Amino acid sequence: MLREKTLAVIGSGMMGGALACGLTQAGAMLPENITLFDTDQEKASQLAAKVGAGARVSDSVTNAVAGVDLILLAVKPAVVSQVLNSLTQTIQPNQLVLSIAAGIRLDTMEMHVAAGVPIVRAMPNTPCLVGEGATAVCLGTNATQDHLKIALSLFSAVGLTVEVTERLMDAVTGVSGSGPAYVYLMIEALTDGGVKAGLTRATARALAAQTVMGSAKMVLETGEHPMQLKDNVTTPGGTTIAGVAALERGGFRIAVIDAVEAAAKRAGELS
C-alpha cells in the first residue's frame, strides 16, 4: 500500500532525513516516489543522494507538495504555520499531511489548511533511520481510520508505533522523541567509565552500545519488569549492586525523570 504512495518531505534536516532514508532502506517506499524540499536546496540534494537513486529535489515547496499523496512536515516547530499558510491553496483534502513538529497542536495546523484536509500529528525519533524508531501518532479532525492505517504503516516500517490522544504527545516527546539523546549520554558516560577502567575507547564504546541495545531487547522481548531484570544482574555482595548504589547516590533516577518532565514542558511551550 505504502510503496505506491508519493511523499513530499518538507525540511531536509535530521528528522526529515532519518525518515526519508529509513523508509527507503526498509523497502517501504521507493526513492522515485519521494520529493524533498528545503530552503537550502543543497541540503535537499545531499539528502536525495542518501535516500536513493530517483529521489527528487523540488525548487519550491508548492511544486514539492502539488499532487503527492503524503506531505511530511519536518521543519522546526516555529515555521510550521508559515509553511502551511504558503500551501493553503495547494494542499487538497485527498492528500494527507503528517506533522512531526514538537508541540504544534492539530487545531493550530488545521487553521492553516483548507476545509477537509486531513492531518496526522506524529512524534517519531531519530532511530527511525535504522528501523528502530519509536513513534506516537494522533489524528486530526478530518483524519479517518484509513489515514490512521497509512500513518501506522509509514512509521511502523521504521520502528514501533502507537496511537495516543493528543494531550499525551508532549509526554511522548519527553520520553521517546528526546529520549535517544539521554541514552547517548548514557552510552558516552559508560564508555568514559570503561576508558577510566583501562579499556580502549573503541572497545568500551562497542560494549556500552551493545549493552544498551541488549538490555532494551530484554525489556521488549521477555516482558519482565525492568526492576526484575536489574535484580537478575545484581549478585548478592557483588559488583553490580556497588555500581547501582553509586548511581543512586548520584541521583540517576530522579535526573532521568526530571529530563522527561523538562522536555515535555518545553514541548508544551513550543505550542
Ligand SMILES: NC(=O)C1=CN([C@@H]2O[C@H](COP(=O)(O)OP(=O)(O)OC[C@H]3O[C@@H](n4cnc5c(N)ncnc54)[C@H](OP(=O)(O)O)[C@@H]3O)[C@@H](O)[C@H]2O)C=CC1
Ligand atoms: N531531531 C529529532 O530527533 C526530532 C525532531 N522532531 C521534529 O522534527 C522537526 C525537524 O527537526 P530537526 O530535523 O531536528 O530540525 P533540522 O533543523 O535538522 O531540520 C529542519 C530543516 O528544515 C529547514 N527549513 C527551515 N525553514 C524551512 C522551510 N520554510 N521550508 C523547508 N525547509 C525549511 C531547515 O533549514 P535551516 O536549518 O536553515 O533552518 C532545516 O534544514 C521539528 O519540528 C522537530 O520538533 C521530531 C522528533 C524527533
Ligand SMILES: O=C(O)[C@@H]1CCC=N1
Ligand atoms: O529537540 C527537539 O525539540 C526535537 C523534538 C524531539 C526531539 N528533538
